[in-house]
Amino acid sequence: MATVHSIPSVDLAEFRSGDPAKKAAFVKALGKAYEEVGFVAVKNHGISDQLIAQLYDNVRAFFQLPSSTKSKYEIPELAGQRGYTSFGKEHAKGFDAPDLKEFFQFGQSVEDEDPVKDAYPNNVTVKEVPEFTPTLYRAFRGFEDSGAALLQAIAIYLGLDEHFFDGKVHNGNSILRAIHYPPITQEPASAIRAEQHEDINLITLLVGASADGLQILDKQGDWVPVTSLPDQIVVNVGDMLQRLTNNRLKSTTHRVVNPPRELWNTSRFSIPFFLHPKSDMDLTCLPQCVDATHPAEYPPITAGAYLDERLREIGLKK
Ligand SMILES: O=C(O)CCC(=O)C(=O)O
């Protein structure tokens, strides 16, 4: 298992190779990384360089639009879950000061007869950048596909059926979030662009963490910068998976810090995909992760009820 900077690195092509030994080695490496670090860099993740470049170009073009145009796409009833959220609205759980970011969220499009369709708000189409919405859609499907493969590996690692998560994440309540951290124009009140937090969902796939600033809190309590090579995406465990596995897999605390002064005039872009299951998924600690020495740490809850609780805590839902 190679280590790229601070986090372990795995090759998804090995899992998909059809070679049982390579597949088993991948499962073991991923599981170990998630027990120990909570973050991995994934190469051969299946999302093309071309799509990632298009995604960044369109995201940059959207955030360059005038505020008055962007605010047309901010719809308070949607609690930030679809469309635009302006600068300074969201804060991390337990912190009052808002993060220094604006973002746009794109969610699930149900294309079969699944009645869950009625539970999701429609996506918001941005007219001024015609390729923005179709590109977010293609990226969403790409991340869903890579994420489903990673969850198959996690299922095997946990001693579950390989396809345990498949039906739970198909038409799941996942979110693609394009984030812009604007240039810093005056001495900031704190050194933080996005305050320390843990992600809410099952796993997060992060393209663009290659830009400096992301840090994870290690076991010794030190902040360690995360950087991955350009051909890798960073994938971390979120609180839903930590809860389901009764803390066996770690949802590691992370944050985004300001760049050094000479880079204050630069924007930072980052595009995490928060992979969520359908709201009815039961997050009760798995029996495989509970025994006499590891009693269940959490009461049963569904993914939907848990998400609701967390959105209130971060100020997006009233
Ligand atoms: O901007 C980043 O690189 C990470 C953002 C993040 O952690 C989040 O939105 O949950």
Ligand SMILES: [Fe+2]
């Ligand atoms: Fe995060």
